[in-house]
Amino acid sequence: MEYEAVIGLEVHLHLKTKTKAFCGCSTEFGREPNSQVCPVCLGFPGALPVFNKTALESAIKVALAMNCKVQAYTKFDRKNYFYPDLPKNYQISQYDLPLSKDGFLEIESDSKVKWIRIRRVHMEEDAGKFIHQGQVTLIDYNRAGIPLLEIVSEPDISSPQEAYIYLTTLKSTIEYLDVSDCDMEKGSLRCDANISLRPKGADNLGVKTELKNMNSFKAVKDALAYEIRRQTESLESGKKMSQETRLWDAKEAKTIAMRTKEDAQDYRYFPDPDLTPFLIQAEEIERIKKSLPELPKAKVLRFVKEYGIAEYDAKILVLSKKDAEYAELCMRAYPQKEKKTLVNWLIGPMLAEANAKGCAVAELGVSVADLLELVRLVETDVISNLSAKAVLSEMVQTHKTPNDIIKEKNLIQISDSAALSSIIDEVIRNNPKSVADFKTGKVNALMFLVGQVMKASGGKANPKTAQEMLKGRINNA
Amino acid sequence: RPEYAENPEELVRKARSEGFGEEVKLRILLGTYVLRSGFQDQYYQRAQRIRTAIRKDFDRVFEEVDVILSPVFPTQAFKHGSEGLDPFQQKVADRFTTAANLAGIPAISIPCGFTKDNLPVGLQILAGHFREETLFRVAHAYEQATPWHKMKPKI
Numbered sequence: 001m002e003y004e005a006v007i008g009l010e011v012h013l014h015l016k017t018k019t020k021a022f023c024g025c026s027t028e029f030g031r032e033p034n035s036q037v038c039p040v041c042l043g044f045p046g047a048l049p050v051f052n053k054t055a056l057e058s059a060i061k062v063a064l065a066m067n068c069k070v071q072a073y074t075k076f077d078r079k080n081y082f083y084p085d086l087p088k089n090y091q092i093s094q095y096d097l098p099l100s101k102d103g104f105l106e107i108e109s110d111s112k113v114k115w116i117r118i119r120r121v122h123m124e125e126d127a128g129k130f131i132h133q134g135q136v137t138l139i140d141y142n143r144a145g146i147p148l149l150e151i152v153s154e155p156d157i158s159s160p161q162e163a164y165i166y167l168t169t170l171k172s173t174i175e176y177l178d179v180s181d182c183d184m185e186k187g188s189l190r191c192d193a194n195i196s197l198r199p200k201g202a203d204n205l206g207v208k209t210e211l212k213n214m215n216s217f218k219a220v221k222d223a224l225a226y227e228i229r230r231q232t233e234s235l236e237s238g239k240k241m242s243q244e245t246r247l248w249d250a251k252e253a254k255t256i257a258m259r260t261k262e263d264a265q266d267y268r269y270f271p272d273p274d275l276t277p278f279l280i281q282a283e284e285i286e287r288i289k290k291s292l293p294e295l296p297k298a299k300v301l302r303f304v305k306e307y308g309i310a311e312y313d314a315k316i317l318v319l320s321k322k323d324a325e326y327a328e329l330c331m332r333a334y335p336q337k338e339k340k341t342l343v344n345w346l347i348g349p350m351l352a353e354a355n356a357k358g359c360a361v362a363e364l365g366v367s368v369a370d371l372l373e374l375v376r377l378v379e380t381d382v383i384s385n386l387s388a389k390a391v392l393s394e395m396v397q398t399h400k401t402p403n404d405i406i407k408e409k410n411l412i413q414i415s416d417s418a419a420l421s422s423i424i425d426e427v428i429r430n431n432p433k434s435v436a437d438f439k440t441g442k443v444n445a446l447m448f449l450v451g452q453v454m455k456a457s458g459g460k461a462n463p464k465t466a467q468e469m470l471k472g473r474i475n476n477a
Numbered sequence: 478r479p480e481y482a483e484n485p486e487e488l489v490r491k492a493r494s495e496g497f498g499e500e501v502k503l504r505i506l507l508g509t510y511v512l513r514s515g516f517q518d519q520y521y522q523r524a525q526r527i528r529t530a531i532r533k534d535f536d537r538v539f540e541e542v543d544v545i546l547s548p549v550f551p552t553q554a555f556k557h558g559s560e561g562l563d564p565f566q567q568k569v570a571d572r573f574t575t576a577a578n579l580a581g582i583p584a585i586s587i588p589c590g591f592t593k594d595n596l597p598v599g600l601q602i603l604a605g606h607f608r609e610e611t612l613f614r615v616a617h618a619y620e621q622a623t624p625w626h627k628m629k630p631k632i
Contacts, residue, residue, distance in 0.1 A: 268517075269512075
């Protein structure tokens with residue numbers, strides 16, 4: 001029997017506000033434990049919450065970017081349960097009247113466009129953080145009260161790879177809004193998955209398994225792949241599936257069942273009496289909608305239309321907002337109509353330098369003018385492509401201009417036939433076998449000879465010129 | 478905080494059992510009971526609807542009057558300990574003062590004299606939503622016209 005996977009993802013996102021969701025404590029990361037707390041976020045008797053307006057704005061931005069319908073009337077509810085990281089013994093969250101619902105995220109899977117429906121995006125607060133130290137567990141409440149957004153997808157995802165793409169697309173979109181760091185390592189993005197298997201083509205949903213403790217996008221993909229294997233085996237051996245929660249063990253690369261709770265948790269949701277329900281005006285939603293930056297998908301379409309570049313290339317250029325802006329400045333300033341050469345520099349050597357340094361292309365310290373100058377120098381044969389790559393590395397390291405570096409390192413290409421003449425003759429003299437091979441029609445032999453000319457000239461010979469000269473001299477000899 | 482607990486659940490259970498008084502425990506249990514999944518409609522939601530009806534009642538009345546006066550307590554102050562009112566009786570005796578909480582209206586209590594046993598009596602004044610100004614003016618006028626707020630009972 002063939003089975004298909006039905007996957008839904010729940011993402012929790014830290015909003016990058018200056019202060020917490022319901023009090024004035026700072027949200028700065030990495031500070032001394034329990035130094036950013038107050039009676040409100042510690043749940044002291046008598047403390048009252050006041051909602052952070054920026055958090056609401058950021059939440060609406062995300063909801064709109066997820067194509068959700070922002071509700072005019074919304075409220076906060078208390079989610080009641082006992083756990084040491086929850087100071088008030090309830091989490092301020094949203095239950096039946098969430099901020100927004102019924103949206104979608106467009107992803108590209110298998111070269112096809114797919115819409116993953118978003119069930120809801122709602123607001124809540126984070127709990128404290130456990131720090132395990134051997135026999136003891138310490139709790140840092142700096143994180144308690146930080147505004148969170150919960151983004152719940154419908155179970156429209158059908159494979160671990162699709163789940164991965166959903167997450168990277170989500171991250172890329174939200175990074176553009178500049179409301180969250182979306183960093184799973186830093187804990188500003190968390191993801192839980194729900195997966196069930198059903199006979200291929202069936203309508204009904206199988207018994208779902210909840211997966212937790214995945215610390216990276218790759219872990220989500222791996223955990224889901226593992227679960228599909230495990231559940232398939234289980235189903236095929238006739239075992240009955242029961243709803244459970246499993247933790248991903250990254251070290252052992254498997255999921256393990258959590259100790260089952262006796263009863264399902266009853267959170268006794270009720271509207272938080274300390275926080276009034278509120279109305280969101282349509283004008284406000286419009287205003288925020290207009291203030292949204294151009295999102296990746298729209299930018300790709302516009303780059304293709306305005307600059308005539310390939311969609312594949314555009315998609316790489318828009319991966320990061322800063323880099324997309326840098327790329328656009330370059331393309332605008334580039335004199336040629338055909339931008340391919342410039343784009344190749346951006347998605348090739350520039351991106352490689354950025355990845356090596358672990359920063360964005362825009363943060364390399366290479367000005368638009370300098371990059372364009374470098375490209376021009378190559379296009380006008382002043383230096384070879386190979387030299388240019390070395391010049392770029394030097395530019396990144398020293399922030400010197402390309403012309404300065406070329407002068408310093410004496411990299412100007414030798415295109416003058418008179419200058420190359422003696423080298424050409426020497427190479428032909430020293431490689432009689434290759435010359436003979438070329439004469440019998442072996443094209444590779446010519447390339448080898450060109451390589452020898454490059455070597456003899458310290459990489460400065462213009463390969464095109466060298467090739468022509470070699471061909472000429474050998475054929476005329 | 479208890480001296481010793483085996484695990485977090487026990488820590489919380491012991492602390493709350495030992496630390497909360499009877500009345501607090503009663504109210505927590507009652508609240509938990511009415512919020513239970515499957516019972517919310519029957520108890521919590523229904524109570525909320527009744528509360529809205531009470532609020533609307535007051536809205537209607539305040540269209541015709543500025544303030545409502547009542548005693549704060551239905552009897553004179555009760556004796557301390559077992560000779561006085563039991564917890565249930567005490568709750569029933571709150572009937573004048575719970576109105577403001579349920580309807581969400583402003584209220585104030587000010588001294589208005591003494592019983593023949595020389596025990597102080599409180600006067601409650603209620604006003605409509607956001608009518609604190611009216612409330613304070615009426616209370617102030619009464620205070621200006623009477624000596625009660627300057628007197629203390631002899632203990």
